[in-house]
Amino acid sequence: MENLNSIIFYTIDKAIKSYRQFAQKQLKEAGFALTIDQWLVLKALEQDGNAPQQQIAAAVFKDVASITRIIELLVQKGYLMREFHSGDRRRFKITLTDMGKEVLEKMQPHIIANRNRALHGITQDDIKMLQGILSKITQNVM
Numbered sequence: 001m002e003n004l005n006s007i008i009f010y011t012i013d014k015a016i017k018s019y020r021q022f023a024q025k026q027l028k029e030a031g032f033a034l035t036i037d038q039w040l041v042l043k044a045l046e047q048d049g050n051a052p053q054q055q056i057a058a059a060v061f062k063d064v065a066s067i068t069r070i071i072e073l074l075v076q077k078g079y080l081m082r083e084f085h086s087g088d089r090r091r092f093k094i095t096l097t098d099m100g101k102e103v104l105e106k107m108q109p110h111i112i113a114n115r116n117r118a119l120h121g122i123t124q125d126d127i128k129m130l131q132g133i134l135s136k137i138t139q140n141v142m
Contacts, residue, residue: 023114
């Protein structure tokens with residue numbers, strides 16, 4: 001019988017979930033009232049301020065309904081501003097507020113510290129090899 005720990009995808013998922021739980025706890029202890037998913041949405045908008053919700057959803061691996069809820073929370077918290085799109089009244093233009101930019105900047109040292117902790121003892125060569133393997137897995141199923 002197959003053991004869960006011998007399944008590579010189980011191990012990958014376990015590592016990701018463990019890291020997310022660790023990072024979320026660290027951010028909460030540092031006084032940030034944002035979830036990892038909310039941070040990802042802010043970060044996606046920082047990288048592409050013109051991204052529509054569908055593109056944001058794809059970038060952070062969430063469905064559009066989840067992104068809509070996350071965006072609504074971020075608007076309520078003052079991190080995002082939502083306006084009707086000038087060319088299509090059914091769409092919204094979503095932009096980072098100054099407060100949103102500020103929280104990203106303040107969180108960055110904590111994000112880096114979390115990554116460093118998770119990657120402790122792992123060489124750059126290990127990381128490059130893992131990225132290559134994960135990219136091949138992704139290509140195999142696309």
